[in-house]
Amino acid sequence: MEVIIPCWNCQTDTKVVDFRCSICNKIQNIRKTNPYDIFNLKQCYLIDNEELEIKYFQLQNIFHPDKFINSAEKEKEISAYESSNINNAYNLLLNNVDRIKILLKLKGYKANPNNEESFTDKDLLEEIMELQNRCMSIENENEKVKIKTEIIEKIRIIELEINSNFEKEKIPEIKNLSVKLSYLEKIKKNLN
Ligand SMILES: [Zn+2]
Numbered sequence: 176m177e178v179i180i181p182c183w184n185c186q187t188d189t190k191v192v193d194f195r196c197s198i199c200n201k202i203q204n205i206r207k208t209n210p211y212d213i214f215n216l217k218q219c220y221l222i223d224n225e226e227l228e229i230k231y232f233q234l235q236n237i238f239h240p241d242k243f244i245n246s247a248e249k250e251k252e253i254s255a256y257e258s259s260n261i262n263n264a265y266n267l268l269l270n271n272v273d274r275i276k277i278l279l280k281l282k283g284y285k286a287n288p289n290n291e292e293s294f295t296d297k298d299l300l301e302e303i304m305e306l307q308n309r310c311m312s313i314e315n316e317n318e319k320v321k322i323k324t325e326i327i328e329k330i331r332i333i334e335l336e337i338n339s340n341f342e343k344e345k346i347p348e349i350k351n352l353s354v355k356l357s358y359l360e361k362i363k364k365n366l367n
Pocket of ligand 1: 182184185188198200201
């Protein structure tokens with residue numbers, strides 16, 4: 176990837192290839208604020224995890240602090256900062272609920288405040304409570320596997336719905352589904 180930006184070391188606009196100044200070769204900041212841009216991914220809800228992983232390793236390979244042990248202080252600083260930035264962005268994108276919040280923000284909408292995951296839908300509340308009750312009364316490994324498979328399938332379907340609602344910019348629907356999704360993710364996590 177090639178861009179023209181001011182190099183912190185050369186103090187002028189220089190060509191930067193793969194985050195290194197083409198004149199002095201010093202490492203440069205990524206200069207991207209949202210996780211999708213950091214990995215150069217299309218801003219869609221459903222992402223290709225394999226593509227994300229490849230890009231994650233490519234970036235970590237460039238910025239990993241181990242590669243800057245004998246470098247200038249400023250380079251060590253950039254490497255530490257960007258390396259943790261890359262990790263955060265990667266974990267956020269892998270999280271099905273966080274990805275909704277990121278996309279809503281990118282599109283200029285407010286996400287659900289974190290503690291306000293309340294149910295407006297009674298059927299949904301009942302469905303989740305029933306599932307929670309079943310999880311609490313699991314008696315053997317077979318039952319556990321069965322419920323887990325069910326939850327994974329429910330999550331898969333919700334993700335498809337959320338994706339299609341993002342394409343149609345149906346924001347209230349996305350917010351409702353995100354409440355359901357976050358509960359299902361919690362139940363799934365507790366099952367592990
Ligand atoms: Zn330079």
